[in-house]
Amino acid sequence: MKVGLLTREYPPDVYGGAGVHVEFLAQELRALTELEVHCWGEGEAEGVLRHRPADGLAGANEALRAFSVDLAMAAELQGRELVHSHTWYAALAGHFAKLLHGVPHVMTAHSLEPLRPWKAEQLGGGYALSGWAERTAIEAADAVVAVSRGMRDDILACYPAIDPGRVRVIHNGIDTRLYRPDHDTSALQRLGVDPSRPYVLFVGRISRQKGVPHLLRAARAFDPEAQLVLCAGAPDTPATGAEFRELVDELDRARDGVHWIPETLPRPQIIQLLTHASVFVCPSVYEPLGIVNLEAMACGTPVVASAVGGIPEVVDDGRTGLLVPYGARHPESFESALAQAVNRVLDDPPEAARMGAAGRQRAVREFGWERVARRTYELYEEVLGRK
Incomplete structure (x- = not known):
């Protein structure tokens, strides 16, 4: 089976x-199909074709630049039997390949534009274009993959024209051979994190979606003995980045042990940080699944997360971590509950260790990538069988 996998990130x-x-x-999928990846970027490698926005659109709106990449990808998909796109960027x-080459299109929805109105701050009028895309x-895809049951509900609510029978839930996965406890502390020492003190960890983008301002305000009430480590970069907009810096500076003046790491760290260093964290925090206000929670669990770390989207399908409340209800109308209540949940984990190291061990077991048992790929391949066969 000749498959074209279409993505912005690779x-x-x-x-x-x-x-x-x-x-x-x-x-x-490479073990199951004849796979060709199409992504953004420069250069080529075996089985990977990289595309860049049209030169004439330098400085244009990001949505228009994305559309130019889509055109370039579609032109190169001749001979594929099926195409599988990820996110609105691809x-x-x-869709163009489906129309041009007459092949089925499977689309994985990792998030939904109608549920991310803050993207208008980043894309301007391009947000209307991304939503249209x-x-x-x-609505035209032959099959839609939802990364959680919560995401499937959102897809059908946002796009009621879609036949529910075309929407299939296939959870995200985690490589538990790669993401596993690493007890070395060299990365912590290099980054200035004190291995002898407990710390609360966040890893993610600086965006409205990830709820970082909520975390920083909640951190005012964290146990003063605990450090806060923020692996946070790539702000959606300059304004979002400025708000984040202001909140970090304010917190840094009020307590010690605040570590902001703005650069993207190599995966081995992230794994070390995840391993040694007393608790990982995911304060997202919208999250179709949240792979980062799986990464923390695979490293044996308990998770405190907002109970939104697909997160409750990953974090088993009371067993692998704690879930905190999120309400946009009462952010102060959410922030207070978030702080209480974090402190509850910090105050009971034996229970935290039990949660971490249970999280590792759950990640290994239920979220392996081999299982995800097999279910994805079975969906390909089903879609092709309809033709």
């Missing part, structure tokens, strides 16, 4: 959960 240019998903899915390429592609 190693070495991975900055979010969708990129992680495609990276590991592609590794497993969805139109899949997503709607056009998802």
